[in-house]
Amino acid sequence: MSDERFHMANRLLFRMFKTTNLMHVTGTAWTASLKLTTQQWSVLGALASPGYDDGLTVNELAEYLFVSRQNVNGLLDRLEQAKLTERVQNASDRRVRFVRLTKKGKAIWSNLSNEIGSYYDAALDGFSDEEIVQFQYLTDRLMTNLLQIREEKENRKKGTIDQV
Amino acid sequence: MSDERFHMANRLLFRMFKTTNLMHVTGTAWTASLKLTTQQWSVLGALASPGYDDGLTVNELAEYLFVSRQNVNGLLDRLEQAKLTERVQNASDRRVRFVRLTKKGKAIWSNLSNEIGSYYDAALDGFSDEEIVQFQYLTDRLMTNLLQIREEKENRKKGTIDQV
DNA sequence: TATTGTTATACTCTATAACTATA
DNA sequence: TATAGTTATAGAGTATAACAATA
Known part of the structure; x- marks a missing residue:
């Protein structure tokens, strides 16, 4: 990798890092009165999606969020403590x-989604629809590469185990 | 905000979230033998930048990383424990x-930056230089909006204090 | 008084390992 | 045996509040 390419990549990925951290900080602050983190937004949003009235399994949520199922468990513990979700x-x-969302969870979501909408408006101020799509397309390609990296690492680990 | 715009924004920002999380997980795993997280990459990279031989102050690092100076302190504690940095x-x-980087820190960085380079190669496989620049341009604009959001929040807080 | 850095504290997110219940 | 979920444990990163040293 050339020095120049390294610096381009570094600039991009480092800024993505800082940007996502800012998203977490400002997003969580945006809904501070509801005491919900952006990770929790994701869970509630997934459960509120049309077609998932029966809910999602813990494994499905973990795959959706790209985190371990134990991590999802912790998130759900906190959401259940706030009486927003339940496990059936x-x-x-x-x-x-x-x-699933509880009755309270559904009520909160209708509020929360409005707050999130206004947050998105502020975050993407000045972006055309086409730019958002282009941005998402680039992000998706990066994500796909990273999933590939993760998978290769898992396969190496499995291979090692199989050899033993 | 229209439903369609909400979904576009949601798709983009949620995927950025997951992507950055994957970057942290796969990046940290990539340099697992060195026991360094991606946040620590950032600090070492900043200190290794040309023109910063005298080092950076704690405040400068905090501003550079967009985190609190107390957070930087914790990062530096861990890096100092590994004898990679020092405070003068x-x-x-x-x-x-x-x-500043210690002698060991400089030696590790020359190794680490190679590892990071190969990681960037894998992460940005298939991206042209132009696409990386475009990606970074979009990220920067999002970042600028988020900084604006953060600043407005801080001003509101200050205003409240001043009123009291 | 204001600023720099540190200490103290708390919480969320993340992971891995080991366990229980069920298939 | 394998899978779904949980419990237990550990550690990093993040924040805010309060403090000491210095300007």
Whole structure:
């Protein structure tokens, strides 16, 4: 990798880092009265999506958020403490729990989504629709590469285990 | 904000979130043998920049990273424990400490920067130089908006205090 | 008084390992 | 045996508040 390419990559990725940290800080502050972090926005948003009235399993949420299922458990503990979500055991496979919004969770979401909307407006002020799409396209490609990196690492680990 | 715009913004920002989280996880794993996190990459990279041989103050690092100076302190504690950085008191203003790489820190950086380079290669596989620049331009604009949001919040807080 | 850096404290997010219940 | 979820544990990163030293 040439020096110039390194500096370009560094500038981009370092700024993405700082930007996402700012998103977390300013986003969480934006909804400070609701005491919800941006990670929690993601969970509530997923559960509020049309077509998921029955809820999502813990594993599905973990895959959706790209984090471990133990991490999701912690998030759900905090959301349940605030009485916004609940876990319901599935009858046909009793290992599975469906995570759903409570009545209070649905009520909060209708408020929260408005707050998030105004936050997005401020964050993307000056961006045309086309620019947002272009931005997302570039982000997706980076994300795909990173998923590839993660997968290769997991395969190496599995391979090592198999060799033993 | 229209429903469609909300969904576009949501898709973009949520994916940025997940992508940056993946960057942290895969990046930290990439240099696992060195036991360095991506945040620590940033600090070492800043201190290794040409023209900063005398080091940077704690406040300068905090502004550079967009985090509190107390947070920087914690990062520096961990880096000092690994003997990679040191704080040197300034003679003319004895409140100020300049943070510098140690000899070991410089040696590690020459290794680390190679590792980071190969990581960037993998992360940005398939991206043209022009695309990286475009990506960074969009990220910068988002970052600027978020800084504006943060500043407005701080001004509101100050205003409240002044009123009291 | 204001600024620089530090200490103290708290909380969220993240991970991995080991466990229980169920299939 | 394998899978879904949970519990236990650890550590980093983030923040705010209060303090000491210095200007």
